[in-house]
Amino acid sequence: DQQVKQNSPSLSVQEGRISILNCDYTNSMFDYFLWYKKYPAEGPTFLISISSIKDKNEDGRFTVFLNKSAKHLSLHIVPSQPGDSAVYFCAGHGSGNTGKLIFGQGTTLQVKP
Amino acid sequence: EAGVTQFPSHSVIEKGQTVTLRCDPISGHDNLYWYRRVMGKEIKFLLHFVKESKQDESGMPNNRFLAERTGGTYSTLKVQPAELEDSGVYFCASSQDRVQAFFGQGTRLTVV
Numbered sequence: 203d204q205q206v207k208q209n210s211p212s213l214s215v216q217e218g219r220i221s222i223l224n225c226d227y228t229n230s231m232f233d234y235f236l237w238y239k240k241y242p243a244e245g246p247t248f249l250i251s252i253s254s255i256k257d258k259n260e261d262g263r264f265t266v267f268l269n270k271s272a273k274h275l276s277l278h279i280v281p282s283q284p285g286d287s288a289v290y291f292c293a294g295h296g297s298g299n300t301g302k303l304i305f306g307q308g309t310t311l312q313v314k315p
Numbered sequence: 316e317a318g319v320t321q322f323p324s325h326s327v328i329e330k331g332q333t334v335t336l337r338c339d340p341i342s343g344h345d346n347l348y349w350y351r352r353v354m355g356k357e358i359k360f361l362l363h364f365v366k367e368s369k370q371d372e373s374g375m376p377n378n379r380f381l382a383e384r385t386g387g388t389y390s391t392l393k394v395q396p397a398e399l400e401d402s403g404v405y406f407c408a409s410s411q412d413r414v415q416a417f418f419g420q421g422t423r424l425t426v427v
Contacts, residue, residue, distance in 0.1 A: 204357070234414055245319070245406055245418030246358070291358060300371040301346060301413030305358040 205229040206294050208306035216314055221279040223309050225292030228273065232294035236303065237266060237277050240289045249290075250277070282313045317341070319419035321407050327425045333395040336422045340389070340409030346370075347390050348416060349382060353403035361405075364390060376401075397426045 207226045215221045225235075233254050238246035252259040252266045252275065259266050265278045279286055289310050293303040320339045328334050340347045349361040361380070362372040366387035375382070379398070384390040394401050404423050408416040 206357070236415070238418075243420070245321075245408075245420045247418070248415050251415065293358075295414055300363050301410060301416070302348065302360045302363055302371060302374075303350075303358075303416060304360065305350075307357045308355075 204306075205304045206292055206306040208290075208292055208309050210309050211307070212310040212312070214312045214314065215282050217284055218281045221277075221282045221286065221311055221313065223277040223279075223290050223292070223311065225275050225277075225306055226273060227275070227292075227294050229294060229296075229304070230273070232296060232304075234295035235266070235268060235275050236293045236295060237264075238291045238293060238305075239286075240291060240308070246291055251295075279311075282311075284313050284315050287311055287313045319407055319409050319417050321405075321419035321422050323422060324420065325423045325425075327427060328397055330399055330426055331396045333393065334397055334424060336392045336394075336405055336407075336424070338390045338392070338407030338419060340407070341411075341417055344409035344411050344417075345387070346410045346413055346416075347384060348408040348410075349390070349392055350406040350408065350418075351403050352406065352421075353400075358406065361392075394424070397424075399426050402426045 236251040237249040240246045289308045292306040347364040352358045360374040363370045364384045404421040408418045410416040
């Protein structure tokens with residue numbers, strides 16, 4: 203049972219345009235959602251998060267939108283830059299004491315110059 | 316400040332052998348997590364330490380995997396005996412607030 207799904211394995215956009223990465227979840231108990239970025243041969247690095255009681259969080263070029271009724275969140279990158287090319291993971295954070303993250307499969311973003 | 320460090324970065328072992336992975340969390344982080352990514356799929360939770368205690372080990376695949384965190388500092392993950400399906404990238408992460416976790420670079424384990 204996969205609680206977090208990223209249905210697009212890859213995405214290619216032109217430099218300067220908007221990148222939209224999507225994520226769906228099934229577990230209503232997640233209290234936070236996080237996006238991580240991963241370059242080859244490196245570990246995931248935290249990008250941005252959103253509390254389940256919010257519908258939008260913005261940090262510079264990165265904005266995450268949460269639609270709880272649809273159990274859907276998206277990450278918008280505007281404008282996209284070649285250095286943004288990486289694998290992006292969406293993760294749900296379980297409420298309670300554990301703090302474990304449930305990750306999606308990841309979406310590989312390629313930003314073309 | 317040093318980040319989460321993992322050793323080794325790569326390990327190739329034969330089926331049936333034993334491998335021990337090590338993780339040094341960020342200093343002062345009580346929470347330490349192990350995750351695994353197999354064959355380019357999702358990153359899956361293995362277990363969670365709070366200091367030296369196992370808080371949640373629900374993701375451990377089977378009893379061939381043993382994790383320890385003696386003294387509440389660094390952690391080791393031993394696989395004994397290793398099987399082909401254990402191949403993957405093992406990530407360690409640490410956190411102070413249990414929300415934002417900082418990941419190490421991972422150990423790529425190949426069992427042949």
